[in-house]
Amino acid sequence: MSTLAGTWQLARLALRRDRLLLPLWVLIIAVLPATYATSFFELFPTAAERAAYVTGTARNPSIIALLGPVYGDSVGALTAQRGGFLLVVVALASLLTVIRHTRVEEEAGRRELLGGAVLGRHAGLTAALLVTYAADVLLGLLTAAGLASTGLSAAGSCAYGLGTALTGVVFATVGGLTAQLTETAGGARGIGIAVLGASFALRMVGDTAANDWPSWLSPLGWAARVRPYEGERWWVLALPLVASALLAAVAYPVSVRRDLGAGVLPARLGPATAGRGLAGPFGLAWRLHRGQILWWSVGFGLLGLILGGAAQAAGRSVEGNQQLEDIMARIGGASGLADAYLGATLSLAGLAAAGYGIQAALRMRAEESAGHAEPVLATGAHRSTWLLSHVVFALVGPVVVLAVTGLATGLTYGLSVHDVPRELTRMLGAGLAQAPAAWVLAGLAVLLYGLLPRLAPVAWAVLAVCVLLGQLGAVLELDQWLLDLSPFTHTPQVLRDTWSATPLWALAVVALALAGAGVTAFRRRDVPVT
Amino acid sequence: METPIEVSGLVKTFGRTRALDGLDLTVRAGEVHGFLGPNGSGKSTTIRVLLGLLRADAGAVRLLGGDPWRDAVALHRRLAYVPGDVTLWPNLSGGEVIDLLGRLRGGLDPKRRAELLESFELDPRKKGRAYSKGNRQKVGLVAALASDVELLILDEPTSGLDPLMEEVFQHWVRRAKQDGRTVLLSSHILAEVEALCDRVTIIRNGRAVESGTLSELRHLHRTSIDAEVTAPLNGLADLPGVHDLRVDGNRVRFDVDTAALDAALRRLTELGVRSLVSTPPTLEELFLRHYEAVPEELVR
Numbered sequence: 001m002s003t004l005a006g007t008w009q010l011a012r013l014a015l016r017r018d019r020l021l022l023p024l025w026v027l028i029i030a031v032l033p034a035t036y037a038t039s040f041f042e043l044f045p046t047a048a049e050r051a052a053y054v055t056g057t058a059r060n061p062s063i064i065a066l067l068g069p070v071y072g073d074s075v076g077a078l079t080a081q082r083g084g085f086l087l088v089v090v091a092l093a094s095l096l097t098v099i100r101h102t103r104v105e106e107e108a109g110r111r112e113l114l115g116g117a118v119l120g121r122h123a124g125l126t127a128a129l130l131v132t133y134a135a136d137v138l139l140g141l142l143t144a145a146g147l148a149s150t151g152l153s154a155a156g157s158c159a160y161g162l163g164t165a166l167t168g169v170v171f172a173t174v175g176g177l178t179a180q181l182t183e184t185a186g187g188a189r190g191i192g193i194a195v196l197g198a199s200f201a202l203r204m205v206g207d208t209a210a211n212d213w214p215s216w217l218s219p220l221g222w223a224a225r226v227r228p229y230e231g232e233r234w235w236v237l238a239l240p241l242v243a244s245a246l247l248a249a250v251a252y253p254v255s256v257r258r259d260l261g262a263g264v265l266p267a268r269l270g271p272a273t274a275g276r277g278l279a280g281p282f283g284l285a286w287r288l289h290r291g292q293i294l295w296w297s298v299g300f301g302l303l304g305l306i307l308g309g310a311a312q313a314a315g316r317s318v319e320g321n322q323q324l325e326d327i328m329a330r331i332g333g334a335s336g337l338a339d340a341y342l343g344a345t346l347s348l349a350g351l352a353a354a355g356y357g358i359q360a361a362l363r364m365r366a367e368e369s370a371g372h373a374e375p376v377l378a379t380g381a382h383r384s385t386w387l388l389s390h391v392v393f394a395l396v397g398p399v400v401v402l403a404v405t406g407l408a409t410g411l412t413y414g415l416s417v418h419d420v421p422r423e424l425t426r427m428l429g430a431g432l433a434q435a436p437a438a439w440v441l442a443g444l445a446v447l448l449y450g451l452l453p454r455l456a457p458v459a460w461a462v463l464a465v466c467v468l469l470g471q472l473g474a475v476l477e478l479d480q481w482l483l484d485l486s487p488f489t490h491t492p493q494v495l496r497d498t499w500s501a502t503p504l505w506a507l508a509v510v511a512l513a514l515a516g517a518g519v520t521a522f523r524r525r526d527v528p529v530t
Numbered sequence: 531m532e533t534p535i536e537v538s539g540l541v542k543t544f545g546r547t548r549a550l551d552g553l554d555l556t557v558r559a560g561e562v563h564g565f566l567g568p569n570g571s572g573k574s575t576t577i578r579v580l581l582g583l584l585r586a587d588a589g590a591v592r593l594l595g596g597d598p599w600r601d602a603v604a605l606h607r608r609l610a611y612v613p614g615d616v617t618l619w620p621n622l623s624g625g626e627v628i629d630l631l632g633r634l635r636g637g638l639d640p641k642r643r644a645e646l647l648e649s650f651e652l653d654p655r656k657k658g659r660a661y662s663k664g665n666r667q668k669v670g671l672v673a674a675l676a677s678d679v680e681l682l683i684l685d686e687p688t689s690g691l692d693p694l695m696e697e698v699f700q701h702w703v704r705r706a707k708q709d710g711r712t713v714l715l716s717s718h719i720l721a722e723v724e725a726l727c728d729r730v731t732i733i734r735n736g737r738a739v740e741s742g743t744l745s746e747l748r749h750l751h752r753t754s755i756d757a758e759v760t761a762p763l764n765g766l767a768d769l770p771g772v773h774d775l776r777v778d779g780n781r782v783r784f785d786v787d788t789a790a791l792d793a794a795l796r797r798l799t800e801l802g803v804r805s806l807v808s809t810p811p812t813l814e815e816l817f818l819r820h821y822e823a824v825p826e827e828l829v830r
Contacts, residue, residue, distance in 0.1 A: 107659075184620075184659065269655040270623025278626055279633045287622065371617040375670070378581045378611040379634035382603050526584045 005120035010127035014101045018131070025093045026139045029086055033160065034146030037079040041150065047073060054078070062309035062412075065204045068224040069212070076156045076229025079147070083160070087223055088200060090139065090164055091171035094132050095192045098175030101128035104185040106261055125176055125255050129248070132172040140165025156229030159237075163223030166240035170219040171196065173244040177251040183263040196220075219243060281381045285389035288367075289360060293397055296356055297404045300349060304408030307345045308427070311338045311409075312416045338417075339495040342409060343430065349405045350434025350488060351467055353398035357442025358459045360394040364449055365456045368528045377527055387522050391446055391515055398438040406431020426495065433494040436507035437487035441466070443514030450521035453529045532595040534559055534681050534712045535580065540589035542575055542736075549575045551736035552589070557714050557729075562707055564727035565716040566817060572736040573716045574614065577685050580714075581611060594681060607636045610677040614686035614716075616670035618658030624669045625654030631673040643676040649698050663690035675702050682706060682713045688722065700725055720813045730813075732820055739820055744813065751811040751819070752785040755794065760802035769794055780804075 015022070044050040050073040057063055058070040058081055068084035071077050102124060105111045111124060144161030148154050171192070178191040199218040206215030207224075215221030219240060226236045258264060277283045364387065367373045376386060410427030414420035445459035466486040473483045483489045487507055492499035535557035542550040550572045557563040567573050578584040580593050582602035591598055596605050618627055632638030647654055650668045661669065667690050674682060688699050696719075703713055703726050717723050723730060730747060732740040740747055752773065758781050766782070767775050771790025776783045786794045798806070 267657070267660055270626060270657050272623070272625040272654040274626040274629030274633070278622075278630050281634075284630060288619070371613065371615060372619060374578075374583060374613060375611065375616070375631060376634060377583060378606055378609075379631060380603055380607040380636055381634050524585075526578075528583070 003120040003122040004126055005118055006114075006123040007120065007126045007130070010114070010119070010123055011131050014127055014131045017101075018097070022097070022131075022135050026135050026142070029090055029093070029164075030139050030142035030146060032086060033079060033083045033143050033164075034150050036082040037075060037147055037150040037152055040075045040078050040082070044075075044078075050075070050078065060310060061208045062306055064207050066306050066310065068203065068221070069207050069215075071224075071227050071230040074229055076147075076152045076160075079152070080156075080160055080224065080228045080230075083164070084224060087164060087167045087220055088196070090136070090168040091196055091199075091220065092193070094136055094168040094172035095175040095178075095196065096189065097132045097135070098128045098172045099179050099185055099188050099192065101131065102176065103179035103182070103188045107183070107185050109261075112260060121256050122252060125179075125251065128179075129172060129176050132175075133169055136165045136168030136172065139168065153229060155232055159226045159232040159234070160223075160228035162237055163226045163228065166237060166244075167219060167223050169244050170240045170247070173247040173251065174219075177247050177254070180251055180254040180258065181264045183261070183267045187263070187265075281376065281386045281389040282392070284376070285393060288363065289390075289393040289397065292356075292360070293393070293400055296397070296401050300352070300401050300405040301408040304349075304405040305412045308342070308409035308412035308414075309416060311342050311345075311413045336495075338413075342413065342427065343493055343495050346402075346406065346409065346427070346430050346434060347470070347488065347491065349402060349431065350438055350491065351463070351470070353401045353405075353434060354438035354441040354463055354466070354488075356401055357394045357398045357438050358445045358463060360397050361390065361442050361445035361449060362456055362459065363393075364390045365453055368453065369530070371528070374528055383523050383527075384519055387446075387450070387519055391442075391519070394442040394446065395439055395511075395515070398442065399432065399435050402431040402434050402438070403428060430494045433504060434488075434491055436504045436511060437491045439511035440487040440507055440514065443511035443518070446515040446518035447521070448518070450518035450525070453525075532559070533557070533592070534594055535563075535714060536590070536592040537576070537580075538590050540576065540579065540591060541587045542572075542579060542584060543587055549736055550579070550589075553733065553736060554738050554741070555731050556741070557712060559712055560707065560710055561728040562703060562713040562715060562726050564723035564730040565714060565733065566718075566720075566723060566730060567716075567733035571733050573733060574685055575736075576733070577611070577683055577714070577716065580683065581606070608679055609681040609683060610635060610674035610679045611683045612667070612670040612674045612685065612687045614689055616666040618661060618666055618669060620657065620659035622658050623655055624652060624658070624661060624665070627658065627669055628654065628673040628676070632677055635677045635679065637678060638673075638676045639678055643672065646672040646676055646702065649702070650695060664692065664695065667691060668695070671699065671702075675706065680711060682711055684713065685716045686718060687715070688717070688719065696722065720817060724813050732817065734820055740816070747813075747816055748810050749788050751816055752787055753791055753811065754783070754785050754809040755798075756783045756807040756809075757781070757798055758804040758806075759798060760804060763801065766794070766797055769797065 040050075044053055054070060054073045058078065063081075064070070066085065067081050068087075070081040105124070140161035142161075143164055144154075144157040147157035147160060174195050175188070175192050178188045178195070179185075181191060182188050199220045202214045202218035203221040206212045206218065206221060212221075216225070222236055222239045225233065227233050254264060278287060364373070367390075373386070377383060406428040407424060409431070410424040411420065413427065414423030417423065441459060441463055444462060445456060448459055449456045466488055469478070469483055469486040470488050472478075473486075473489075487510070490503040490507060492501070492503055533556060535555060537553060537555040540550050540553040540555075541548070553572065553576060555565070555576065565573055565576075575584065579586050579591060580598050582598040582605070585599055594605050594608055598605060618624070622630070628643065629638065632643070646652075650672060652665060652668045652672060656665075658666075667687060671684075671687055674684070682703075688696055691699060700722065703715070706713060713726075715723070715727060724744065727744070729743050730741070731738050760780070762780075763777050763782055766772060766784070769790060771787035772794055773785045773787075774783075782798075784794075
């Protein structure tokens with residue numbers, strides 16, 4: 001078929017470009033369900049323990065909202081529910097992979113380069129879809145094999161693997177369609193993620209309601225409704241197949257009708273003159289950072305709502321299980337299990353907020369590399385002012401994200417224990433207490449940027465080390481001085497009755513010293529350093 | 531009035547590479563100064579030192595009477611800069627970028643901004659990501675030319691512009707000169723430099739190899755002579771300063787050093803001249819003479 005000429009070559013090009021990324025996400029997601037199954041076998045060996053877990057935790061509305069329904073108390077059923085969130089990850093990865101090989105290529109102008117070669121009209125979209133479908137199917141097979149190897153039934157494992165794979169296939173095709181709609185890859189991703197978010201919300205509503213019909217309308221609801229390990233309903237697998245076929249039947253005609261580089265939705269025009277706020281370095285920095293702050297806050301707010309709502313149940317579920325109580329006590333260190341859970345959750349939010357701070361600081365490096373910094377620094381803007389306009393977001397951004405997370409967590413947890421005002425302030429405090437440690441990493445990123453701009457991304461590696469020290473340090477029984485290297489080790493457990501604010505001040509001073517040294521170094525160095 | 535740009539013995543190294551190796555450059559007030567050189571010769575590095583973005587390793591640099599590194603902010607309010615490759619923020623419209631850069635410099639002339647947009651035929655509502663290379667350059671040029679500044683520093687500003695827009699650009703540079711502004715124009719396009727510049731500095735390997743008015747530069751070089759004489763030719767080949775002599779019957783063509791021009795013409799008139807065409811060296815020839823070793827670097 002001439003419309004498909006060159007598909008094979010393009011698919012090979014996509015595989016060559018993704019030779020690291022694609023196997024990485026396929027492998028990581030494929031391994032996880034088997035580890036869930038293994039841990040359920042170990043934690044709840046008897047049917048009675050599993051039944052207690054199901055009534056205590058798995059049937060809790062917040063858990064169902066986050067992960068999906070549970071159809072029984074077998075290890076398979078628990079594993080299938082536990083893997084519910086992986087469906088979102090598979091869907092997202094598939095969506096982004098297709099857009100990456102279609103609209104991103106077109107926007108960058110690389111597709112035009114290839115368009116001169118012998119290439120059928122359908123080749124680009126087909127190659128991107130084939131590669132992603134193949135990755136999804138491989139992921140499904142590996143998942144099924146991994147689950148079966150833990151001792152779960154082969155039929156159930158196949159049903160679970162296929163459900164996961166076909167969820168990926170549906171969202172890959174969604175990506176194939178949204179890539180045709182807008183001129184920019186960012187816009188295509190936005191629409192695709194909005195579809196994903198709507199599917200998640202639909203499933204959440206359906207799964208927690210008395211009648212689950214909304215979940216039948218959501219592509220994220222189908223995999224669970226195959227009921228792996230609990231009397232498989234194979235016909236449900238036809239739903240994602242039909243949905244993908246319908247989406248493709250729309251995407252292909254659209255891709256042929258439009259011009260190369262154009263979208264179906266017209267590109268929006270901006271204002272002809274700048275608004276009053278876009279006047280100095282700070283006005284510019286606000287324009288560059290505001291989208292990030294907004295989306296991080298929305299995401300962490302939602303996560304806070306879900307995790308806060310689940311806290312009470314999570315606390316109750318481990319009662320009577322000495323092993324889990326020990327683990328929870330070690331993670332959180334607080335007396336109450338719910339507080340331990342919430343403390344652990346918010347310290348994870350602290351790590352994420354540090355990630356926000358680092359990316360906001362490294363935005364300066366991106367501005368410099370893209371040639372955006374030079375024209376601004378050649379005006380009346382002072383170097384320090386330009387730098388500080390970004391540093392402010394690296395420091396205030398984590399505070400905003402943590403405050404939103406804390407308030408959202410406090411709201412739903414407060415509702416579940418019928419004391420909203422108290423929990424709201426406690427959780428806000430516990431969230432904000434994470435900020436100084438996050439600042440230290442943001443400050444480090446500023447210092448690296450000022451002193452050794454080429455090495456600025458090393459800040460990410462430092463964050464990764466801190467995550468490892470925090471999560472594995474206690475398990476590996478590492479020496480205290482090693483753990484003390486991570487600023488997060490010093491964050492006090494604010495949910496306990498007694499804690500000291502001194503470490504917070506110390507962390508803040510260290511962070512400011514790092515950032516200040518970064519400013520001094522930046523004022524002395526050449527711009528741009530390429 | 532002070533000299534806007536005075537550079538002497540400027541040295542800038544990046545690791546082992548010596549990007550600028552004792553560069554001298556003087557730009558006088560109110561002139562349009564051409565800054566010529568092949569890719570990688572150090573033009574952009576010089577401009578970045580002038581803007582206080584890079585720190586000089588050695589040499590003296592004065593910009594508008596100040597030190598470009600120490601007094602950067604105060605000096606930047608008095609100049610406007612257009613880089614050779616204007617990159618725009620993808621989510622800001624062209625109009626927003628023009629206003630932002632103008633405000634950062636201390637204000638735009640709104641009337642001139644509107645005039646510039648019209649003559650460059652630029653739609654300011656498009657987002658940065660939607661502009662072509664040429665249109666991105668126009669955004670930078672409008673922002674710079676609409677600013678009320680004493681000095682314009684333009685680093686290959688017309689790359690990507692079509693010939694029509696090149697005319698518009700030349701018109702606005704002449705207007706800037708009439709308004710008393712000084713312009714440093716780094717360029718590859720010799721016709722542009724010939725049309726606009728009062729004086730020219732040619733740079734090679736981080737060093738100025740020629741500097742002066744176009745006629746001064748021409749003076750240092752050879753004139754081509756194409757003449758028809760009545761008597762058979764003799765004695766011309768022995769004259770010092772005569773090169774590439776070609777005799778075809780009564781027709782004679784040769785290049786002659788400016789210093790030897792008088793003697794050569796005397797000899798010709800002795801023979802009896804029937805017709806004579808004398809061509810002064812073009813800027814292109816001047817340029818090529820300095821870059822004969824690297825002709826592939828001449829983009830245009």
